[in-house]
Amino acid sequence: MSGLTLRHPVDEAGLGLTGQRVRERLIARLLAEGVADARVLEAIRRVPRHLFVDEAISGRAYEDTALPIGNGQTISQPLIVARMTEAVLAAGRPSRVLEIGTGSGYQAAVLAGLVDQVFTVERIGPLLRQARRRFRQLGLDNVRSRHDDGRAGWPEEAPFDAVVVTAAARHVEPAWLAQLAADGVLVAPVGEPGASQRLVRIRREAGEDRQDDLGAVVFVPILPGVGE
Ligand code: SAH
DSSP, X not given: OOGGGOOXXXXXXXXXXXXXXXXXXXXXXXXXXXXXXXHHHHHHHHSOGGGGSOGGGGGGTTSSSOEEXXXXXXEOOHHHHHHHHHHHHTTSOOSXXXXXXXXXXXXXXXXXXXXSEEEEEESOHHHHHHHHHHHHHTTOTTEEEEESOGGGOOGGGOOEEEEEEOSBBSSOOHHXXXXXXXXXXXXXXEOOTTSOEEEEEEEEETTEEEEEEEEEEOOOBOOSSOOO
């Protein structure tokens, strides 16, 4: 065999060796930050985050930071995606998950590798259209999406085993709790705009909702109504 045909190994997403290395570095960092659920780490390893941001900044896609996605919105920091995903998996494996705030589609894509069905709602049309293209491109046929004000949830598809809110809410919307199954879990950043936000988890057990605080977070706010 001629040495001239030697090529760098390329993964399924078309990334070279360097890309694979930066992806593994991100996983190592999440591990070091205390993400312990192997299912979550594997799901994050598999989702090509560079396809969820603009090509101009795709070189930063495997840094553990939030990045701009246009329309004043951001793709969440991988550590926060990991923590939220861990929080919904802690009580078992949910079958149907509702996400509020599709944004780039990244959190939905991570969830899609772990649960049966993801339902995601986004108020900004252009972001949703781009996210839908990504779901198609990656063959994620268990993600359904809707252009709407996510404060109302997705009543036609309720109940959900988990609700994941990825924009900061002043309060947990009654509709989200109404659409949560018995034994369901909800994770949401809660706080006034401009003030500090806490990641809140609500677990429904034996007819009772128990709330715990998963720490300080920074999210863009939930906005009312439907964008263009
Ligand atoms: N989960 C996303 C994070 C997106 S940032 C990701 O992984 O990329 C939060 C998103 O919530 C933004 O796209 C914003 O437009 C959306 N959002 C804000 N208020 C909303 C509302 N009322 N209904 C639906 N989506 C909303």
